[in-house]
Amino acid sequence: MKITTGLFCLLVFTACNWSEDEEIDHTANIRPLQVQEQEMVLSSSQFAFDLFHELQKKEDVNQFFSPYSVHQALAMAMNGNEDEIEAEFMRVLRFEGMELEEANQAAKSLTNYLLELDPKVRLSIANAIWYKLGFELNQEFAEDLRDSFSAEIASLDMSNPQSKDIINQWIENNTNGMIKDMLDAVSPDAAMYLVNAIYFKADWKYRFDADHTKKAPFYTASGSEMTVDMMELSSPAGLRYYADGALEYLEIPYSTGQYTMGVIIDKDFELDNKMEAFTLEDLEHFRANADTTNFFLKMPKFKMGYRIDNLKEQLQNLGLVKPFLPSPINFSKLFVNPTAPMAISRVIHEAVIEVNEEGTEAAAATVVEIELTSAGPSQPRVFSLDKPFVFFIQENSSGSILFAGKLGDPSMLN
Template identity: 55%
Template sequence: MKAIYLPCLIIVLLFQACTPGSDINSPNEPNIRPLMAYEREMVFANTRFAIDLFQQLAKSEETNQFFSPYSIHQALAMTMNGNEGEVLDEFIQLLRFEGLSKEEANKAAKELTEFLLKVDQRVKLSIANAIWYREGYQVKVPFVETSQQYYQAEVAPLDMLNPQSVNTINRWIENQTNGLIKDMLDVIPPNAVMYLVNAIYYKADWKYRFDPSKTKKEPFFTSPGQSVQVDMMHLDEAAGFRGYWTADFSYLEIPYSTGQYNMGILMGQGHNLDQITENLTFENLKLWREQATEFNAKLKMPKFKLRHKMDNMRGDLIEMGLERVFYYHPDNFTLLFSNPTDDLKISRVIHDAIIEVDEKGSEAAAATVVEVVEVVSFPPSGPQTIVIDKPFVFFIQEKHSGAILFMGKLGDPGLL
C-alpha cells in the first residue's frame, strides 16, 4: 500500500487512551475530569513534540510512516532525569517542557498517563515503562525513586554480558504490546550500561462499524494519473462526524468507542503529501479541533496494516536539538550512577510501531528503547607495542618553530 494519509492519525494517537480489559459492559460515558494547569502544559508539550518530530521525520521523504510520539516522549522524559545542567536543558527544549520545571514535568507525566488509562473503559490502552541497568553498577536512589514514582517503571539489574539477556528486554516488550512488537532489540553491546524502555498498546472499536461484506477492491490514487488497488471499507449509512475545511485541505475526525477518541485525517485537495504536511502545525491543529463542526455523512476509507521501525533516531533527535547526550562527555548522566563510570552517552534510540485498521476498529502498538553506553577503555597491561604496518605519511620538522623541513609518504616499500 502506498501513500496513506496518516499525519493527524499520528498526533491523535497521542490522546487515544483507555484501560486494559474493557468489555461490552463498560460504561458508555467517558470518565472525564478537568486537567490541572501542569497537565495541560504536558499535553501541549506532547503535541508540539509530536508535530515537530513528524516534520523532522518527513524530511526522509518516506511514503509511509507511523510512530508513537507518546512512547518516544515518555522514554526520553525518563532519560532526562539522569541529567542536569546544559544536558538537562537540551532535554527540556526537545521535549517542549519550557513551561514546566523538571518536577512539574514528572508529576504531569504521571497524572496525565493515569487520566488516559481511566478515561474510557471501552478502549484498551496500556502504557508501561522499564529500566534495566548493568549488573554490578549502583543506580542513584533519587533516579530510581523518580522512575518508579512518576513513570511506574520496573527497575532491575541485567547481566548485559550474557548474550541471552537481550531476550529479557524483547520478551517484556512483546508482552506489553500484546505480541505485536517482537524481537525489537537485536543485540546488547558489551559497553551497554542501561536500557530505558517504554511500550504502549491501544485497541478500540469504531463508534460506527463498517460491514466487512461491503469491503471491496477500489483504487487509491497516489497521483492524478496513478492508482493502486486497496481494500476499501464502506459505511453506507450516514453517521456523525466532525470536520473542518478550507479551499486547500480538509480535516476529519472519525470517532472510536463512545466518541471520546477519534482518528484524525488530514487530506489536501491534491495528492502532494508535502503540501499537507506544511499545514500541520500546533496552531493549526488547535484551530481545527476548536472550529470543527458536526455533520452527517457516509464514509469510505482504506483498510490497512502498517509497520514502521526506526533503528536509530539519533540523527533526527540531534537535528531537533538534543545533541550533547549523543557524544561521550563527563557531563552526561551525572545523576544516574553512584559508582564511578567512564564517560556515558546515548548510542541508540530505537522505535518500532505497528497499526492495523479494519472494519471493527484499530489496533496499534509501539515501543521505544533508549540505549546508554560507556566509553570503551582498555588500560594496557604492560609496555605497548606500536606497529607501523600500513601506508603512512612522514615529515621532518623543527620542534620549537614547528617548521616542516621534509615531508613524504610511504605506500609500498617493495617498490623502493
C-alpha cells in the same frame, strides 16, 4: 518531502471544547485537566509535531510512529542528568518553564488520566529500565522513575547475548504481541536501557460492515492507481468536518467518542507541500471549527509496520546534541559510583497499526540505549479516502499525541 506518497498517522489525545448540543457518552471518566497536565499535553504535542517534521525528511512512502512513546522514554533519560544536560532535554521535550519535578508529576498525572479515561478503550503505557549488572543504581533516580513513570527496574548482564530476549519479551508482552524481537542485540558496553511501550485498541463508534468492504481504487500522488480493500459505512454517520480550501478534515469516533481518528485529505494532491508547514495550532484550528455533517464514509483497510533503527539524527536536529557525545557530565545521576563517560548510542523506535471494520489496534515501543565509552446533520455526502491523506486518532478532552504516521501507497505495505 513525500507525504503525498504516504499516510501520516497521528494518535493524538487532543483538547476539544464541545458545544452544548453535542452529545457525549458520559460513561467516559472525564474530568477537567489540572494545570500541570495541560502543560504536559502542550509539551508532548509540540514535541510530536517537531519530530513529525523531522521524520518527513526521510521521505518514506508509508510511515507510522509514536511521539508519545519517544517523549516518555526521553523524559526518563532526562531524569538521569542535571544542569546543562538536563536543560537540553527540557528544551527538546518542550518542558520550558517547568522544573524537573513538575515535569515528572505532570507526566504521571496525565498518564493516569489517559489510562482511566475510557473503559471501552484498551490502552496501556508501560516503562522499564535495565541497568548493568554490578553497578549500583542511584536510588533517588530509581524512586523518581518508579513514582512518576511506574517504571519496572532490574539489573541485566550486558555481556550475555541472550539478555536481549528479556527486553524483547517485555516489549512483546506490553504491546499485546504486536512488536516482537525489537532489540537485535544487547551491547556489552551498555550501561542502561530505558524502554517505553504503548498499546491502543478501540472499536469504531460506527462499525463498518465487513459485507460492504469491496475492492476499490486508491490514487497516489504520482497519479498511479491501485486496488485496495475499501471499507464503507452502510448508513450515514454524523461526523465532525472542516474544510480549508482543498484541505478537508474529518473526525471518526471510537467507542464513547472520547477518542477519534482525525483525517486530513487534500483534493488537489498537494498534501506534501501543505503538511510541511502544518502545525499544532493548525490542527487545533481545524478541530475547533469542525461541524457535524452526515457522511457515507469510505476508507481503506490496512496494516502498517514502521521501524527507525536510530533517531539520533532527528533528535540532534531538534537540539538534543550533548547526550549523544561521550562526556563525564552526561547521565551523572544514574549511578552511585563514578563510571566511564556515557552517551546515548541508539534511540530505537518501532510501531504497528491495523485498521479494519471493527476498529483500530496500534502499538509502539522506544528503546534508549546508553553506553559506557572510552572517550569521552445534513444530507448525507460521500467521503471517500481513495487518495493520500493524513489521519489522527484523538481524545476529545485533552491534547497529547500518542502515535503518528503516513500512508499513500498501500501496495508497498507488507
